[in-house]
Amino acid sequence: MSGPQVGLAVSVFLACTVEAVEALTIVLAVGVTRSWRSTFIGVGGAVVALAVLTAALGPALTSLPINTLRVVVGGLLLVFGLQWLRKAILRASGFKKLHDEDQIYTDELAAAEGAGAVGPGFDPYSFTVSFKGVFLEGLEVIFIVLTFGANQHDIGLAAVAAGVAVLAVVLAGTAVHAPLARVPENTMKFGVGVMLTSFGLFWGAEGAGAHWPGNDAILAGIIPGTLVFALALVAMLKRRAPGGATEIRETEAVGA
Amino acid sequence: MTRVESFVRFIWDFVVGDDWRIAVGVVLALAVTAVLAGSIAAWWVLPVAVAGLLAFSVWRAADHP
Numbered sequence: 001m002s003g004p005q006v007g008l009a010v011s012v013f014l015a016c017t018v019e020a021v022e023a024l025t026i027v028l029a030v031g032v033t034r035s036w037r038s039t040f041i042g043v044g045g046a047v048v049a050l051a052v053l054t055a056a057l058g059p060a061l062t063s064l065p066i067n068t069l070r071v072v073v074g075g076l077l078l079v080f081g082l083q084w085l086r087k088a089i090l091r092a093s094g095f096k097k098l099h100d101e102d103q104i105y106t107d108e109l110a111a112a113e114g115a116g117a118v119g120p121g122f123d124p125y126s127f128t129v130s131f132k133g134v135f136l137e138g139l140e141v142i143f144i145v146l147t148f149g150a151n152q153h154d155i156g157l158a159a160v161a162a163g164v165a166v167l168a169v170v171l172a173g174t175a176v177h178a179p180l181a182r183v184p185e186n187t188m189k190f191g192v193g194v195m196l197t198s199f200g201l202f203w204g205a206e207g208a209g210a211h212w213p214g215n216d217a218i219l220a221g222i223i224p225g226t227l228v229f230a231l232a233l234v235a236m237l238k239r240r241a242p243g244g245a246t247e248i249r250e251t252e253a254v255g256a
Numbered sequence: 257m258t259r260v261e262s263f264v265r266f267i268w269d270f271v272v273g274d275d276w277r278i279a280v281g282v283v284l285a286l287a288v289t290a291v292l293a294g295s296i297a298a299w300w301v302l303p304v305a306v307a308g309l310l311a312f313s314v315w316r317a318a319d320h321p
Contacts, residue, residue: 071286076271078282078306083273086313095318139270197306205302208286209293222303229307237318 003219004199008148009161011195014188015144016165019137021180022104024173026133029108034115035123042130050138054146054159061150067207073147074204080143081196085230088190093237098186105178144196151203194230198223275317281309 001009031039061069090096108129115125145162149155172180201222205212212218272279285305292298 071290075282075286078302079271079273079279082278082282082306082310082313083275085310086273086275086278086317089310089314090317093314093318095314197310201302201306204282204286205289205299208289208298208302210289210299210301211293211297212299213297225303230310233311233314237314240318 003216004152005154005157007195007199007219007223008152008154008158011148011192011199012141012144012158012161013165014195015192016141016162017169018185018188018192019141020166020169021185023134023137024169024180025105026108027130028173028178029105030112030126030129030133033109033112034118034126038123038126039130041122042127043134045127046131046134046138049135050142053139054142054155057142057146058150058155061146062153062155064150067209069151069207070203071207073151074200074202074207076143077147077196077200078204079200080147081193081198081200083193084189085193085197085226088186088193089230089233089237091186092190092234093240095237144192148199151199190230194223194227198226201226275313278309278313281305285309 027039027043061073064072087096091098112125112129118126141162145155145158149158152158169180198219202212202219214221282305285302288305289298289301292301
């Protein structure tokens with residue numbers, strides 16, 4: 001595999017793992033409390049909707065002229081990657097709460113138990129919550145799969161990396177039958193933010209007509225350079241942090 | 257809030273996120289790169305702009321939690 005292909009696979013795998021862990025927490029909570037059958041129908045529906053979206057948008061993206069594709073994809077990756085990196089930096093430095101899958105699971109359990117009695121047939125609550133959870137978390141993955149895959153003309157590799165990540169999380173979740181609270185989510189989000197920002201820089205500048213010294217080899221400088229800059233920001237912000245970064249926990253149910 | 261408003265709000269949150277200045281800054285930096293690329297080596301414009309945008313955004317968030 002070439003350098004950009006490795007970057008594609010690693011970025012998609014990490015992003016997909018993080019989002020799958022968050023979706024798993026919601027699915028487990030509603031499945032355990034209410035109806036596994038309706039929950040699985042919701043998960044299946046969301047997966048089909050995401051597949052249709054990928055099939056519809058993938059060919060449209062890959063049919064764009066290469067420079068247009070690069071500037072559009074580069075710009076989108078930069079905006080998206082900087083969002084991930086910004087949140088990861090603020091979380092690592094103590095200015096934003098960390099995700100707490102155990103707490104989110106407890107909150108989702110309480111919400112599911114308080115949503116009325118479960119009937120003998122189809123349970124709309126289980127379906128809606130699991131569909132929404134998987135679809136919203138999956139959208140970010142689809143975005144990364146399509147943008148990286150289209151630019152590399154390798155949506156297949158991106159889809160395989162995403163599939164491996166989902167399979168790994170599902171197997172781990174089935175094994176422990178609990179939220180995967182020990183997955184280092186913020187570290188992985190930090191990594192995804194660095195990769196998206198780095199490839200966004202590379203493709204965005206090329207698409208806008210600039211030529212990087214060293215062509216593709218410059219990525220070996222852009223990626224570590226972005227990482228070091230982000231870590232330096234964390235170190236500088238930590239000196240100003242109000243409390244310990246690890247003491248603050250976030251309980252939002254859906255979202256990066 | 258209507259369904260259309262909800263959808264627009266969702267797309268905005270999904271693409272632009274917490275700090276719209278980053279999105280605007282990226283678009284401006286790409287435009288400047290495209291303008292300069294015809295006359296000089298312009299590859300450095302985007303990294304400098306992105307470094308400035310990221311530092312400004314996290315610093316601002318830290319000042320206004």
